[in-house]
Amino acid sequence: MPIVLISSSPHGSGGELAQNLAKKTGWPLYSRDQVVEKAHETGIKLSRLETSIIKSPVISENLAREKNLYLALVTKTICETAKNGNLVYYGRAGHLLSPGISGLLRVGLGSALEMRIEHAMKQLNLPQEKARDYLEKLDEDIKKWIHYVHREDSQNPLVYDLFLNLQHMSIENATAILYETALLQDFKFTVESQQKMDDKCLAANAKIHLADHIETSGMDLSVRAVNGVVTVTYMPRQEASADHISRALEELSGCRETICTMAETNILWIQESFDPKGKNFDQVTQLAKRWGAAVELLRLDSEGKDRSQIPVMIENQGGSLSLKTDTGGVEDDDADTGYDDKGLARTVEKLVALGRSAGGFPISGAGREVIDAVKDNNNYSLIVLGNLFLSKGNETSTRLTRELGLDLREKLKVPVIASGELHSRFLFGKTQAFKLLGFILTTVLIYWLVFTFQKPILNVLGGDLHSKFKWAASIGVALFVPVVAYVYSTVTGLVLKIIDID
Amino acid sequence: MPIQILVLDDEKIVGERLKASLEKEGHTLEIFINPVAALNRIKEKVFDVVVTDIRMDDVDGIQVLEEVRKKSQKTKVIMITGYATLEVARESLTKGAFDFIAKPFKLKEIRGAIQKAEDALQAEEN
Numbered sequence: 255m256p257i258v259l260i261s262s263s264p265h266g267s268g269g270e271l272a273q274n275l276a277k278k279t280g281w282p283l284y285s286r287d288q289v290v291e292k293a294h295e296t297g298i299k300l301s302r303l304e305t306s307i308i309k310s311p312v313i314s315e316n317l318a319r320e321k322n323l324y325l326a327l328v329t330k331t332i333c334e335t336a337k338n339g340n341l342v343y344y345g346r347a348g349h350l351l352s353p354g355i356s357g358l359l360r361v362g363l364g365s366a367l368e369m370r371i372e373h374a375m376k377q378l379n380l381p382q383e384k385a386r387d388y389l390e391k392l393d394e395d396i397k398k399w400i401h402y403v404h405r406e407d408s409q410n411p412l413v414y415d416l417f418l419n420l421q422h423m424s425i426e427n428a429t430a431i432l433y434e435t436a437l438l439q440d441f442k443f444t445v446e447s448q449q450k451m452d453d454k455c456l457a458a459n460a461k462i463h464l465a466d467h468i469e470t471s472g473m474d475l476s477v478r479a480v481n482g483v484v485t486v487t488y489m490p491r492q493e494a495s496a497d498h499i500s501r502a503l504e505e506l507s508g509c510r511e512t513i514c515t516m517a518e519t520n521i522l523w524i525q526e527s528f529d530p531k532g533k534n535f536d537q538v539t540q541l542a543k544r545w546g547a548a549v550e551l552l553r554l555d556s557e558g559k560d561r562s563q564i565p566v567m568i569e570n571q572g573g574s575l576s577l578k579t580d581t582g583g584v585e586d587d588d589a590d591t592g593y594d595d596k597g598l599a600r601t602v603e604k605l606v607a608l609g610r611s612a613g614g615f616p617i618s619g620a621g622r623e624v625i626d627a628v629k630d631n632n633n634y635s636l637i638v639l640g641n642l643f644l645s646k647g648n649e650t651s652t653r654l655t656r657e658l659g660l661d662l663r664e665k666l667k668v669p670v671i672a673s674g675e676l677h678s679r680f681l682f683g684k685t686q687a688f689k690l691l692g693f694i695l696t697t698v699l700i701y702w703l704v705f706t707f708q709k710p711i712l713n714v715l716g717g718d719l720h721s722k723f724k725w726a727a728s729i730g731v732a733l734f735v736p737v738v739a740y741v742y743s744t745v746t747g748l749v750l751k752i753i754d755i756d
Numbered sequence: 757m758p759i760q761i762l763v764l765d766d767e768k769i770v771g772e773r774l775k776a777s778l779e780k781e782g783h784t785l786e787i788f789i790n791p792v793a794a795l796n797r798i799k800e801k802v803f804d805v806v807v808t809d810i811r812m813d814d815v816d817g818i819q820v821l822e823e824v825r826k827k828s829q830k831t832k833v834i835m836i837t838g839y840a841t842l843e844v845a846r847e848s849l850t851k852g853a854f855d856f857i858a859k860p861f862k863l864k865e866i867r868g869a870i871q872k873a874e875d876a877l878q879a880e881e882n
Contacts, residue, residue, distance in 0.1 A: 264843055294839055301840035301858035308845050308856070346842075378847055388850040395842045582770035583838050583859030584866075 256281070256436035257336050257443075258359045259351055260344040264392055265373040266365035267420050267428075272344035274429040279342075284335045286345020289328050296462070298323045307398050318607035321403055323465055326458035333455030339443075346396060349414055350404040355450050357443040359436050362417040369421075415441070453479040456508050460484045467502035469495060474548075474611050476517075482510035487517050489548055489612045519547035520612050520633055524554055524624065524658075525640035525673075527596035528614075530604035534640055537676045542610045544680075547635065549605055551614030553598045554624060556643045556654075620654070621661040629666065637662055640673040682751050690748040696741050758782040759804035759874055764794040764820060765836065766812045774807065777863045778870065791815035795823055802828045805854075805873045807866070810837035810844060818848065825852050830880065832873035836861070 258275065262268015269285065276283035293300040303320045328351050335341050343351070349360035367389065374385040400408040411417065416435055418428050435441065443451070456479040464470045464477065464486070473495060476487040484506065486499050496514050503512045523538055528551060542549050598614050605611035617627045628634075639659055643651040659670040671679060678685070704711065713719045715727050761783050763771050771787035778785055786803075788794035791812050798806065798820070806824050810817030821833050835848045838859035845856045854876070855869040 290839075290841060299858075299860065301838050302860075304842050305840050305845050305856055305858040307842060308849075378851075380850065384850055388846055391850075392842060392846045395846060399842060581773065581860070582765065582767040583836075583861065584770055584773040585860050585862050587862050587864045 256359060256441055257341045258361060258432060258436050259348040260361045260363065261347055261349040262344050262363050263365060263370065265370040265389065266363055267425060268344045268363050270425055271428055272342050274425055275432050276342045278429055278433060281340035281342050282335055284341060284343045289331055292331060293324055293327055296327060298327060300324055307395050307402065323461065326461040329454055329458035330462060333451060347400050347404055350406055352454060355447050355454065357441055357447040359441045360413065360415045361432065362414040364417065364419040366421045449481065456482065456484060460503055460506055463506055464502050467498065469498035470502045474606060476609060482508060483513060484509050485513045485515060487515050489517055517548050519545050519635045521547050521549045521636050521638060522552060522628060522634045523549055523638045523640065524552045526554055526642055526644050528553065528601040529597050530601045534673045535601065537681060538638055539608055539610055541676065541680050548612035549610050550612035551598060551601060552624065552627065553596055553616040554642060555616060555618045556620060557645055621658050624662065625665050634668045637668050637670045638673050638676060639670060686748055690745065693741055693744045697745055700738055700741065757874060757878060758784060761785045761805045761807060762794065762797065762803045763807045764788045764791060765809040774866060777867065781867065791820065795820065798823055798827055803831055804877055805832045805834060805870060807834045807836060810835055811839045818851065821848060821851055821853055832876060834869050
C-alpha cells in the first residue's frame with residue numbers, strides 16, 4: 255500500500271513528477287490545490303490563514319482554529335483518498351502531512367532556481383527579474399508557513415525519506431526511482447501503522463464534525479482517537495454544552511464509541527495585565543504543558559474601572575463552518591468600546607493556539623470578588639498570582655497580594671503561588687541544576703562521614719564520651735537529623751521535578 | 757481627501773456593502789459586477805483606487821490589475837478574495853497590487869487599506 259507524499263516548490267517539477275508516477279502506476283493522484291478548494295467548500299477560512307503569513311505574523315496566532323481545521327481536513331482527505339491502499343499527493347509541505355505514521359514515503363524535490371524562474375516567467379507572464387523576486391519571496395513565505403503550520407524547519411533533512419535533485423535527472427528516471435522506492439518493504443503499511451492512520455483520520459473527521467456543529471463550533475476541545483474510540487476533552491466551564499459533543503458526533507462513521515471527558519486540571523492565573531510574550535506566560539504555559547492542564551485567566555482590576563463592565567468570558571472565536579453567508583465575505587465591524595483589556599484577549603488567543611486555553615475574564619474588586627467569581631468553578635490545582643494592585647505602591651501591593659493569596663488558599667483550598675516563585679517551585683532550570691548538584695555532594699559527604707567515622711560517632715552515642723557528656727549526644731542528634739532530612743528531601747524533590755512528579 | 761474608487765466583485769452584495777461604508781467617508785464609488793464592463797470603464801477613466809475580486813467568471817482579478825497598470829501607474833489596486841493562497845497573493849503584489857485582503861474581512865480592514873492608498877497618493881503628489 256504505497257502512499258507517496260511529494261513536497262514540491264512552486265514552479266518546480268513536483269506536479270509533473272506526481273502526474274507521471276500516477277500515470278505509470280494507476281495510483282490515485284491528489285494535489286494541494288484540491289485540498290484548498292475543498293477547504294473553501296467546507297467553510298475553513300484558509301484565505302485568511304494564507305495571507306496572514308505575508309501580512310502579519312501576529313494575525314497568525316488568531317487563526318489557530320483555522321490552522322487546526324486545515325490540518326484535520328488534509329489528514330481526512332489523504333485518508334479517504336488512500337482508502338483503497340495507494341495515493342500520490344503533491345504540493346506545499348506534502349512531506350509533513352500525517353506525521354508519526356510509518357510506511358509513508360515522504361519525498362523532497364530540488365529544482366534549479368533558473369528553471370523555476372523560466373517556468374514562472376512563462377506561466378505568470380513576468381519579466382525575469384520580477385519572476386526571480388516573486389519566487390524568492392514566495393520561498394520565504396513558504397518557509398514561514400512550514401514553521402507556523404507544521405512547527406517544522408523547512409531545511410530539516412530528517413523529515414524526508416528520499417530527496418531527489420532534479421537538476422541533472424529526467425522526470426522519467428525520477429519517476430522510476432520513486433516507483434521502485436515506494437514498493438520497498440519499508441514503505442508498506444503494517445497493521446499498526448494502518449490502525450494509526452485510521453485513528454488519525456477518525457480524529458480529524460471528528461474535529462471537522464465538531465467545528466461544523468453550531469453548538470460545539472466555539473468550544474475549546476481536544477480530540478483524539480484510539481482504536482476507533484474518540485475521546486473529546488472539554489473545559490469545566492463548558493460542562494453545560496457537553497451533551498452537544500455526543501450529538502455532533504452521532505453520525506461519525508468508523509467511530510465505535512465517543513467518550514466526553516472534562517479536563518481534570520486547571521491553573522487559574524490572576525493578574526492586572528497580561529502579556530503573551532512575557533516571561534510569566536512562558537513559565538505558566540510550561541507548567542500547564544507538564545501537567546496537561548488548561549490555563550484560565552482572570553484579569554483583576556483593583557481600581558474598579560471595570561465595575562460597569564459585565565464580566566464576559568473570552569473564548570475561542572468559533573463560528574460554524576457553514577460560512578455561506580449573505581454578506582459576500584464583508585463583515586460588520588466589531589463594536590468599538592474603547593475598552594482596554596490589558597492583553598487579556600491576546601493572551602487567551604495565544605493559549606488557544608497552544609491548546610491550553612480555559613478562557614479568561616475581567617473582574618473588579620479584590621479578594622471577595624475573586625472568590626465569588628471562581629468558587630462555582632473551583633477545580634483548580636494551582637492559583638498563580640502575578641502583578642496585582644500595581645497602583646498601590648510596592649509595599650502595599652506585596653501585602654495585598656499576600657492577603658489575597660491567603661484568602662484564596664483558605665476559602666478555595668487550593669495551593670496559591672506568586673508568579674515569581676513558579677520557576678523555583680515547579681520548573682527545572684540552571685539554578686535548580688546547580689542546587690541539585692550541591693545538595694547531592696552534601697548528601698554524599700554526610701553519608702561518607704557517617705560510614706567512615708562510625709567509631710567516634712558510636713562513642714558519642716553510647717560509648718565513653720556518651721557516659722562523660724550525656725547531653726552532647728542529644729544535642730548532636732537534634733541538630734544532625736533535621737539537617738540530613740532537609741538535604742536529602744531537597745535532592746529527592748529536585749529529582750522528582752526532573753521526572754515531572756511534583 | 758475624497759477619492760474616486762472603482763469596485764469590482766461578481767457578488768452584488770460586496771459592492772453594496774462597500775458603497776454604503778466608503779461613501780460615508782466622502783469617497784465616490786462606481787460599482788461593477790461584470791468584469792468586462794469594469795475593464796471598459798477602467799480604459800475610459802483613471803481611478804484613484806480599484807478594488808477587485810480575484811476569482812470571477814470570464815476575467816480574473818489579475819487581468820484587471822494588469823489592465824489598470826497599463827492605463828495608469830498611479831492607481832492603487834486592492835485585491836480581495838475568498839480563495840487566496842500565498843502564491844496568488846505574492847503574484848498580485850509582484851504585479852503591482854497595493855494591498856491584498858482575504859475574505860471574510862471586516863469593513864474597517866478595507867477602510868484602512870483605502871486610507872493607506874489615499875496617504876500614498878498624497879505622498880506621491882507632494
